[in-house]
Amino acid sequence: MMDASEEIAVQKSYFDCRGIPVSYPDTKAIEGLERAIEMSLSFRGDAIAEIDTVLAEHPDFIMGWLFKAGWLTQSMETRIYGLMVEALDQAEKRLSTANDREIGHYEAVKAWVNGDFYGAVQKWEAVLFKYPMDLLAMELVHYTDVLLGDIAGQRDVVARASTLWDESVPGYEFVLGFYAFGLEENRDFSHAEELARQALAIRPDHPYAVHAVAHVMEMRGRQLGGVRFMNDRASQWGTSNFANHLWWHTALYHLDIEQYDRVYEIFDTHLxxxxxxxxxxxxxxxxxxLWRINLxxxxxxxxxxxxxxxxxxxxxxxxxxxxxxxxxxxxxxxxxxxxxxxxxxxxxxxxxxxxxxxxxxxxxxxxxxxxAMRDFKNEDxxxxxxxxxxxxxxxxxxxxxxxxxxxxxxxxLEAALRAGRFDLALALANERTALKPTSAQNWRAVARAFKGLGDASNADRATAKAQSLIHV
Missing domain, CATH: 1.25.40 (Serine Threonine Protein Phosphatase 5, Tetratricopeptide repeat)
Incomplete structure (x- = not known):
């Protein structure tokens, strides 16, 4: 018969660090899963290699197999598909010992494998309704909503649990990062930047929080501020697995204000x-x-x-x-x-x-x-x-x-200009300048449209505006 201390140890082993139930009663396995989840969230290390190490020692750890299958859904590459299906098959063999949360993860990945990405989201969301601290489920819903272009979903998957999380819960900085990006995509820029910077105050090397700020600055046309923000933190995010995409964001700022040498330098060095x-x-x-450079x-x-x-x-x-x-x-x-x-x-x-x-x-x-791209290249x-x-x-x-x-x-817009459809081009260019009046590229397009329409005076004004926004 177990004494009280042994009974407490067994009970603890059935839960992760956020109090979510895990059917496999081994603390080391659960801690290994947590390391893999954190690697996926922080874009550092190799989350799949980490969970493979755990599974080699604990092959009956169903949540380890479900993490592997779930994380591989985000690759969206054919070469990964077999590994994802294999991990799901391994989980299926162990379903008889799974709890309801793990069955929910299994059903989500099963839907994904069957091509029902929206159904997968709904299954993960069902897990979150009951276990709102399931950070893995939240991560997979958020990232999948990004893949699917579900703008409201990216935000609301976090909003539904927003009053339950705070700094006392491990991983809170990642939740803030998800929420910040979802808010940005829904054009709530001020709140997005506030939460992203709060996440960075907790974890300064958090690439996804950097990413949310980068998007805010891109959408608001804060090119110089964006360059400075990214460069000031590059020593931290530049070593992450997300660095490539963050360098792309940095290049967009330079492209917008016609700093082409810097764009090429970023491409050749980092992309x-x-x-x-x-x-x-x-x-x-x-x-x-490269397509934008050519445009x-x-x-x-x-x-x-x-x-x-x-x-x-x-x-x-x-x-x-x-x-x-x-x-x-x-x-x-x-x-x-x-x-x-x-x-x-x-x-x-x-x-x-x-x-x-x-x-x-x-x-x-x-x-x-x-x-359309083929038409563009063929000059049609x-x-x-x-x-x-x-x-x-x-x-x-x-x-x-x-x-x-x-x-x-x-x-x-560029096709309209080259097709000589200058009335349409002016309308499209005006839309862009209204959203981002600090973009030299947008004002160049306005100038070209006016010139095509024979309005030299307004073309000159727009050119002057573009020139004023260029920073050498």
């Missing part, structure tokens, strides 16, 4: 993926920045070639429309007609037969943007405009953030 392992998130950022009339040298080489093996994945459009960027920019045809044909076949959550993303935004700018204009207010369905999806609106 060039020739020496990297093929992580799609890194290649997304590189392609997105403003700057050259790209041979940079497209190696990016297209990286994307070509994934040309027929049809796993995630957001990936497909970035692959298409590289194919059209490097004049790879065969790769373009493969991507488009694979998507056409996919749209005919599939019924998963990515179908709508591909049909409504992915394919139109892919075709009118066709590009005609494809993008009807979907310009639907782009959130592609996933990602406002800052990322802005590439579609920017492409539409």
């Amino acid at each position: 060039d993926s020739r020496q990297k392992d093929g992580n799609k998130y890194e290649e997304l950022d590189a392609a997105a920045l 403003v009339g700057q050259g790209s040298g041979d940079r497209w070639k190696h990016l297209a080489d990286k994307w070509e093996p994934a040309a027929q994945d049809t796993l995630y429309a957001f990936n497909d459009v970035h692959a298409m960027m590289t194919f059209v920019s490097d004049n790879r007609a065969e790769a373009q045809d493969k991507l488009l044909s694979a998507n056409e076949r996919y749209l005919e037969k599939a019924s998963d959550a990515n179908v709508a993303m591909s049909r409504e935004i992915g394919m139109p943007f892919c075709l 700018y009118g066709a590009c405009v005609d494809r993008l204009l009807p979907v310009r207010y639907m782009t959130h369905r592609l996933g990602g953030s406002f800052a990322q999806r802005d590439i579609i609106g920017w492409t539409l």
Whole structure:
């Protein structure tokens, strides 16, 4: 018979550090899971390697398998799919010992594997209703909502538990980071920045909180402040697994105020993926920045070639429309007609037969943007405009953030200018200057539209405004 101290130890082993029940009664295993979760939240270390080490010693730890499967959902890469399914299968073999929280995680990943991304979110949300301190479930819902472009969901997954968290609960800084980004995407910029900076006060090397501030400054056109903020903290976030994306944000500030030398320097030093392992998130950022560089009339040298080489093996994945459009960027920019045809044909076949959550993303935004980019590269700018204009207010369905999806609106504007549709171009450029009047690029577009309309006086005014915003 156990004495009182032994009974307390057993009881404690069934809960994580936030009081969430865990069916596997081993403290070391639960602590190992917590280390892996923190690695995923802080973008440091290798969370999968960490949980693999735990599972090697504790193969019946179902929550370890569910963490692995759940975290792998966020990769959105075909090469990861087998590992995710294998981890889920291992969890399924141990369902008889699982508690209700673990069964909820299992059902969520099962829905994901079946292509029902929205159903997966609902399953994770059901876990959170009962266990609002389940930081893993909150993380997976928030990140999935970002992937799906569910703007309200990114915010509200945290809002539903906001009165329950404070600094006494481990991981509070990560909850603040999620909430800050969700608020920013819903244009509550002041509150977003406040919470992100609060998260940074708790954990100064928190990349996702840096990310939320970076988005606020991007959306509000605070380019110089953004450059200073990012540079002041680069020694901390620059060593994280999220550094590539944060350098992309830094480059956007420089691009907006025409500091092209600095944009190229950031690309070549931090975004060039020739020496990297093929992580799609890194290649997304590189392609997105190069396309923007070309939109403003700057050259790209041979940079497209190696990016297209990286994307070509994934040309027929049809796993995630957001990936497909970035692959298409590289194919059209490097004049790879065969790769373009493969991507488009694979998507056409996919749209005919599939019924998963990515179908709508591909049909409504992915394919139109892919075709529009091909039109743009072929200098059929009118066709590009005609494809993008009807979907310009639907782009959130592609996933990602406002800052990322802005590439579609920017492409539409540039195509309108090059097509000679100056009345439309002026309207689109005016929209952009209203949202971000500190952007030299936006005022350049206004000037070009006025010039095309024969209004030299207003064109000169807009050019002068653009010049006043350039900081050498």
